[in-house]
Amino acid sequence: MGAIALEVADLSAGYGPVRALRQVSLEVPEGAVVTVLGGNGAGKSTLLRAISRTLAFHGGAVVSGSVRFGDRSLDGLPPDRVVAAGVCQVPEGRQVFARMTVEDNLRAGALGGTRDRTARAAALKRVHELFPVLAERAAQPAGLLSGGEQQMLAVGRALMAAPKLLLLDEPSLGLAPLMAARIADTIREINAQGTAVLLVEQNAALALRLASRAYVLEVGEVTLSGPAAELAASDEVRRRYLGVVDETAAADAADATAHHPTLSRWQEAAG
Numbered sequence: 001m002g003a004i005a006l007e008v009a010d011l012s013a014g015y016g017p018v019r020a021l022r023q024v025s026l027e028v029p030e031g032a033v034v035t036v037l038g039g040n041g042a043g044k045s046t047l048l049r050a051i052s053r054t055l056a057f058h059g060g061a062v063v064s065g066s067v068r069f070g071d072r073s074l075d076g077l078p079p080d081r082v083v084a085a086g087v088c089q090v091p092e093g094r095q096v097f098a099r100m101t102v103e104d105n106l107r108a109g110a111l112g113g114t115r116d117r118t119a120r121a122a123a124l125k126r127v128h129e130l131f132p133v134l135a136e137r138a139a140q141p142a143g144l145l146s147g148g149e150q151q152m153l154a155v156g157r158a159l160m161a162a163p164k165l166l167l168l169d170e171p172s173l174g175l176a177p178l179m180a181a182r183i184a185d186t187i188r189e190i191n192a193q194g195t196a197v198l199l200v201e202q203n204a205a206l207a208l209r210l211a212s213r214a215y216v217l218e219v220g221e222v223t224l225s226g227p228a229a230e231l232a233a234s235d236e237v238r239r240r241y242l243g244v245v246d247e248t249a250a251a252d253a254a255d256a257t258a259h260h261p262t263l264s265r266w267q268e269a270a271g
């Protein structure tokens with residue numbers, strides 16, 4: 001840790017007239033896990049798409065600001081060059097190729113990375129060690145995997161390009177608590193092996209346990225940031241994102257629930 005791996009500065013982005021990100025700045029130190037929390041529509045996916053340069057696939061564009069990774073600028077690069085630079089995104093909703101086999105899904109992930117056969121074999125070995133089920137089910141269509149297994153495949157596919165930074169878009173979404181915990185364990189393991197992680201989550205309890213630093217995104221703007229432990233202890237985050245209600249905050253929390261229909265999921269996850 002120490003050096004900055006990813007530096008997002010004053011990033012604004014949107015979809016036609018819709019402004020989804022306003023002057024967002026954040027940093028991911030080398031080897032760190034950093035999380036971005038926020039409710040539905042806060043701009044979390046837009047942020048990851050802006051970093052991976054895939055916004056155009058969704059009809060969006062970066063309006064201003066800059067993204068640097070290590071000593072290079074990612075501004076204006078095509079998505080494959082961002083992958084080649086070492087930044088891989090696991091998209092929201094997994095997006096595995098359902099009719100292709102598990103193995104072919106993983107092969108597709110290696111396309112953006114190195115052409116070196118030994119490096120690819122090493123990447124596949126690492127993925128199979130992290131997720132043995134992907135080796136066992138290699139020949140099956142990916143669509144037959146459970147939701148949790150598909151999430152493992154989506155993460156494994158991104159790891160095939162041997163990224164230095166992994167962008168994860170709500171990996172726990174729709175998973176039972178036990179499976180979400182397993183995904184969290186593997187994120188920890190991937191990070192321990194030297195890959196930095198930018199984790200976008202609505203499951204604040206899970207994300208704050210994994211991350212060293214956290215940002216809260218609300219309607220496209222960073223409203224809070226700091227060490228994850230500090231955010232986890234702050235009244236604001238406890239009330240709005242961890243579902244912890246004290247007497248004085250009860251009225252506010254009820255109000256927040258009305259505006260944030262996903263709070264019930266945070267509450268479950270926090271329990």
Ligand SMILES: Nc1ncnc2c1ncn2[C@@H]1O[C@H](COP(=O)(O)OP(=O)(O)OP(=O)(O)O)[C@@H](O)[C@H]1O
Pocket residue numbers: 015018019020038039040041042043044045046047058059060092202
């Ligand atoms: N493809 C798109 N076209 C137009 N508007 C979009 C598109 N994708 C997102 N938006 C809008 O941009 C804003 C931010 O959306 P985004 O998907 O980044 O939020 P999010 O934090 O990822 O939400 P969620 O937790 O529901 O995935 C929202 O107002 C959303 O309606």
Ligand SMILES: [Mg+2]
Pocket residue numbers: 044045046092169
């Ligand atoms: Mg999203």
